[in-house]
Amino acid sequence: MKRTIISLSLAALLGAxxxxxxxxxxxxxTPEAFRGAPALSGKPLADMAWWEIYQDPAxxxxxxxxxxxxxxxxxxxxxxxxxxxAAGIAGYGSxxxxxxxxxxxxxxISTVGPTPLPSSAAPVRTTMNAxxxxxxxxxxxxxxxxxxxAARADLISSEFARDTIxxxxxxxxxxxxxxxxxxxxxxxxxxxxxxxxxDFLKLTRxxxxxxxxxxxxxxxxxxxxxxxxxxVPDLKSQVAQAENLLQILTGATPGPIVRAADGAIxxxxxxxxxxxxxxxxLLERRPDLRQAESTLIGANARLKAVKASLFPTISLTxxxxxxxxxxxxxxxxxxxxxxxxxxxxxxxxxxxxxxYQVQIYTAREQQAILTYQQTVVQAFREVGDALAARAGYSDxxxxxxxxxxxxxxxxxxxxxxxxxxxxxxxxVIDADRALFEAELARVQVQRNTMTSLVQLYKALGGGWQVAxxxxxxxxx
Numbered sequence: 001m002k003r004t005i006i007s008l009s010l011a012a013l014l015g016a017x018x019x020x021x022x023x024x025x026x027x028x029x030t031p032e033a034f035r036g037a038p039a040l041s042g043k044p045l046a047d048m049a050w051w052e053i054y055q056d057p058a059x060x061x062x063x064x065x066x067x068x069x070x071x072x073x074x075x076x077x078x079x080x081x082x083x084x085x086a087a088g089i090a091g092y093g094s095x096x097x098x099x100x101x102x103x104x105x106x107x108x109i110s111t112v113g114p115t116p117l118p119s120s121a122a123p124v125r126t127t128m129n130a131x132x133x134x135x136x137x138x139x140x141x142x143x144x145x146x147x148x149x150a151a152r153a154d155l156i157s158s159e160f161a162r163d164t165i166x167x168x169x170x171x172x173x174x175x176x177x178x179x180x181x182x183x184x185x186x187x188x189x190x191x192x193x194x195x196x197x198x199d200f201l202k203l204t205r206x207x208x209x210x211x212x213x214x215x216x217x218x219x220x221x222x223x224x225x226x227x228x229x230x231x232v233p234d235l236k237s238q239v240a241q242a243e244n245l246l247q248i249l250t251g252a253t254p255g256p257i258v259r260a261a262d263g264a265i266x267x268x269x270x271x272x273x274x275x276x277x278x279x280x281x282l283l284e285r286r287p288d289l290r291q292a293e294s295t296l297i298g299a300n301a302r303l304k305a306v307k308a309s310l311f312p313t314i315s316l317t318x319x320x321x322x323x324x325x326x327x328x329x330x331x332x333x334x335x336x337x338x339x340x341x342x343x344x345x346x347x348x349x350x351x352x353x354x355x356y357q358v359q360i361y362t363a364r365e366q367q368a369i370l371t372y373q374q375t376v377v378q379a380f381r382e383v384g385d386a387l388a389a390r391a392g393y394s395d396x397x398x399x400x401x402x403x404x405x406x407x408x409x410x411x412x413x414x415x416x417x418x419x420x421x422x423x424x425x426x427x428v429i430d431a432d433r434a435l436f437e438a439e440l441a442r443v444q445v446q447r448n449t450m451t452s453l454v455q456l457y458k459a460l461g462g463g464w465q466v467a468x469x470x471x472x473x474x475x476x
Contacts, residue, residue, distance in 0.1 A: 023300045025293065026369050028376045030279050036387040037276050044277035046285055046462035050170060053271050053457065058259045059177050062250055066173045069251025073169055076162035083151075083158040090151035093144045096136040104128045131321025131337070138316065143308030146301045153298030160294060163287035171458040173249050175451050180242040180257065181265035182447035187235040188264060189439045190228055197225040197432070204425070217425045224429060228436065265446050270397070271453055276387070276460060282379055286461035292375040296368040303361040309354050312346040379459070386456035393449040400442040407435040 045053070051060045067073060105127045111117050139145055204221040207213045244254035260267070283289055322335040329335050347354060411431040417423035457463060 035384040046460035065250040076165045083155040087151040087155045102130040129323040135317045138314045141308035146305035149301035157294035160287040160291035174454045178450040185264040193228040292372040299365040299368040315343045382459040386459045390452040
């Protein structure tokens with residue numbers, strides 16, 4: 001007996017060594033600071049809620065509606081419920097299996113068989129039984145524990161996948177909203193330009209009637225009106241499409257979006273520069289990185305479980321019941337039956353197959369490690385790209401504002417000189433076209449500036465903590 005205990009203890013020690021070491025986060029290169037990050041102090045951007053950043057009630061309402069009603073978010077929540085149930089099922093592997101059975105059998109035995117029945121024995125008999133069976137696998141090699149760990153990792157991974165989708169939805173809604181506000185302003189610019197050019201066309205026709213200008217100038221003025229007018233229906237179509245997209249993102253049917261009467265994007269204040277924090281916090285903040293790590297933890301646990309399958313399965317079994325020919329005696333002492341045992345199952349033919357399984361899951365663990373490292377590097381790149389875009393668009397917006405102011409002043413001067421007869425009609429047309437194009441371009445740069453902040457906020461992993469905190473209120 002003592003030798004058996006020593007043998008089992010030694011086997012357990014060797015098995016534990018064979019399972020490998022516990023999970024440890026892979027080393028990843030982490031820069032000391034984000035490339036292009038301004039040296040600022042204060043609350044980091046990723047720690048701020050979206051309403052602190054955008055300061056727009058209409059956008060806040062859209063973001064809240066999307067977190068509650070967006071179909072991708074709701075699907076992700078359902079997946080979390082699925083993996084939570086799967087983890088619950090896996091947890092039952094570590095507790096004994098207990099079943100109860102009962103039945104009655106009516107049978108007849110041959111009277112002319114190889115063993116004749118005594119004359120007093122009846123060939124037809126009734127047998128009743130009731131029994132409770134129990135079995136328990138001794139998790140000597142941590143196979144069941146590893147399966148449980150893998151299921152828990154899958155659950156955690158699904159939760160971080162949900163949070164990743166929340167960030168994507170927040171960024172998509174904000175980007176679509178700024179695109180809509182930009183289209184609103186471009187439409188207003190186009191309509192204003194049409195009105196101004198129509199007035200100028202009337203003036204040109206009057207001058208033509210007075211013999212001051214030629215018919216060519218009238219045609220050029222009419223063409224400039226048609227050019228601006230042709231842009232209006234296209235912009236209206238894009239506005240409707242942007243509204244439809246926002247409605248779908250918020251889980252509603254396509255339709256108009258309620259917003260301020262003056263929907264110009266220039267009415268939105270560009271958020272000031274705020275610190276972005278240190279790179280090391282990105283590993284804990286971004287849910288896609290946590291998701292990749294949870295997937296790696298699950299791969300590590302599954303590898304341990306497959307390695308454990310190379311060793312014998314040891315189970316304790318037991319049965320307690322009763323058997324009787326009459327129901328009245330079924331639960332009496334003489335009818336009692338019981339059995340207890342120890343079972344050991346060692347794979348022989350399948351051992352090579354299990355070795356290949358170990359190779360498969362070893363490769364999958366290596367893939368998960370590389371995927372995690374790749375995801376981390378990509379995350380640092382996204383932050384750097386977003387910082388570069390924000391800095392570039394901010395500088396571009398300042399230059400674009402200066403250009404629009406200069407061209408607006410130039411058009412006024414040319415208009416006055418034209419009315420006084422000192423400038424040609426073509427100078428007026430050129431000044432008007434340059435201002436029109438510059439105003440449209442400035443709106444696009446304004447949109448890109450706002451969107452670059454959205455991308456930076458997303459790259460830093462901001463917003464999902466607020467969404468997670470508000471989850472109970474969303475009425476899951």
